Structure formats: C-alpha cells, structure tokens
Amino acid sequence: MPVKTVLIVDDSPTEREILSQLLTGGGYEVSTAESGDEGITRAKQIMPDLILMDVVMPGTNGFQATRALSRDEVTKNIPVIMCTSKNQETDKVWGMRQGAHDYVTKPVDGPMLLAMIAALG
Numbered sequence: 228m229p230v231k232t233v234l235i236v237d238d239s240p241t242e243r244e245i246l247s248q249l250l251t252g253g254g255y256e257v258s259t260a261e262s263g264d265e266g267i268t269r270a271k272q273i274m275p276d277l278i279l280m281d282v283v284m285p286g287t288n289g290f291q292a293t294r295a296l297s298r299d300e301v302t303k304n305i306p307v308i309m310c311t312s313k314n315q316e317t318d319k320v321w322g323m324r325q326g327a328h329d330y331v332t333k334p335v336d337g338p339m340l341l342a343m344i345a346a347l348g
Contacts, residue, residue: 229348230276232256236266236292237281237310246279246310246335253341263287267295270302277344282311282322290325297326306347310335 233255235246247257258273260266263280264287270278278296282289289309296302306328311318314332322330328347331340 230255230344232258232273232275232277233344234258234260234266234269234273234275234278235310236260236263236269236278236284236289238262238284239281242281242333249335249337249340250344253344255344263289263292266292267299267302270296270305271299274302275305277347278305278307279310280307280327282309282313282318290321293322293327294325308340308343310340 233250235243235257237243238261243259250257258269258275260269263284280289280293289311293307296305296307307326309322309327309330312333319330329343
C-alpha cells in the first residue's frame with residue numbers, strides 16, 4: 228500500500244518545518260506532533276501510513292514512543308522511521324529493536340528519505 232500520509236514527531240519546530248516542506252513537496256499529506264506522547268495520540272487519531280520519529284525529546288522519547296506504537300494492536304502495523312541526530316550504531320540497533328522499520332540521521336538527505344518512503348509502498 229503506497230504511503231500517502233506521514234506523521235512527523237519532533238520537538239524542534241525547525242526540523243518539523245524542514246521535513247514537512249520536503250514531504251509535501253513530494254506529494255505527501257503531513258501531520259505533526261511535538262512530543263512522543265502527542266505522537267502516540269496523533270497516530271491513533273489519524274492512523275498515518277508512516278511515522279518519522281525523532282529520538283531526543285522531553286518526556287517520552289522516540290525510542291519509548293516507537294516501542295509503545297509497535298506493541299499496540301491499533302498502531303503496530305504503521306512503519307516508523309527513526310529520524311534523529313543520534314548517529315551511533317548502538318542507537319540504530321536499539322531503535323530497530325524498539326520496532327523501527329528504518330533509521331536515518333540528521334541532517335536528513337532529502338532525496339534518500341523520499342526514495343526510502345517510496346520503497347515502502
């Protein structure tokens with residue numbers, strides 16, 4: 228099933244705007260959330276085709292939110308791509324173990340991310 232709607236979960240207004248512009252320019256419908264908790268709530272409300280999840284956020288971090296989403300019957304089939312400045316191999320492995328579908332580091336390579344999303348569909 229092709230990806231049409233993407234939920235961006237990031238506490239940085241700048242990152243949300245950059246990713247939103249990239250994705251809307253690529254033809255995707257975008258929603259945003261400012262925290263892990265808000266991301267979980269929004270995911271259940273709108274049931275996006277994909278979630279881009281930051282890791283470093285106050286409160287519920289991206290690893291915790293991804294784990295919660297991947298273990299919830301309602302949201303477990305929504306792929307999550309971790310999109311973070313945490314670039315250590317251990318971070319990537321941990322993200323994947325939490326249920327992430329893929330892992331990209333910031334600054335995001337726009338064409339690569341769009342190709343990765345297109346490949347999901």
